[in-house]
Amino acid sequence: MINSEFSWPVRIYYEDTDAGGIVYNANYLKFLERARTEWLRQLGIEQDQLLQHNVAFVVRHIDIEFRNAARFNQLLAVSCRVAQLKRASMVFSQVIADETGRVIVTANVTIACVNLAAMKPIAIPEDVSGVIARATS
Numbered sequence: 001m002i003n004s005e006f007s008w009p010v011r012i013y014y015e016d017t018d019a020g021g022i023v024y025n026a027n028y029l030k031f032l033e034r035a036r037t038e039w040l041r042q043l044g045i046e047q048d049q050l051l052q053h054n055v056a057f058v059v060r061h062i063d064i065e066f067r068n069a070a071r072f073n074q075l076l077a078v079s080c081r082v083a084q085l086k087r088a089s090m091v092f093s094q095v096i097a098d099e100t101g102r103v104i105v106t107a108n109v110t111i112a113c114v115n116l117a118a119m120k121p122i123a124i125p126e127d128v129s130g131v132i133a134r135a136t137s
Helices: 025-042 047-052 125-137
Strands: 006-011 055-066 075-085 090-097 102-115
Touching: 006 025, 006 090, 025 055, 025 075, 025 090, 025 102, 090 125
Parallel strands: none
Antiparallel strands: 006 075, 055 102, 075 090, 090 102
């Protein structure tokens, strides 16, 4: 069984920051995405294999709160857990924190499963939803 909360380390590089050495706000979205992707990978779900079957996970909605600033060369931990698993979507609760545990960003991210060709919602494939349900129970 996989722990229901997953954490992925992210080092802040110069390219992630603005002229003042503070992480540019859009880059937090990239960090959140990487953690979700690595969580799926840990479960044995490779998104490129889903794409071969015309299935994709897309971000439908994000509620994000920027609570503190991260800076160049900091090591962050990006956590994610499934707060809600539905037939065709998932809601992730995510937190980005620094080395001391200080919260930098909190986010609730709704991910929809779609048929890539039609860009229409579809049910999460049963083999995928089964793995996710077992990992989050």
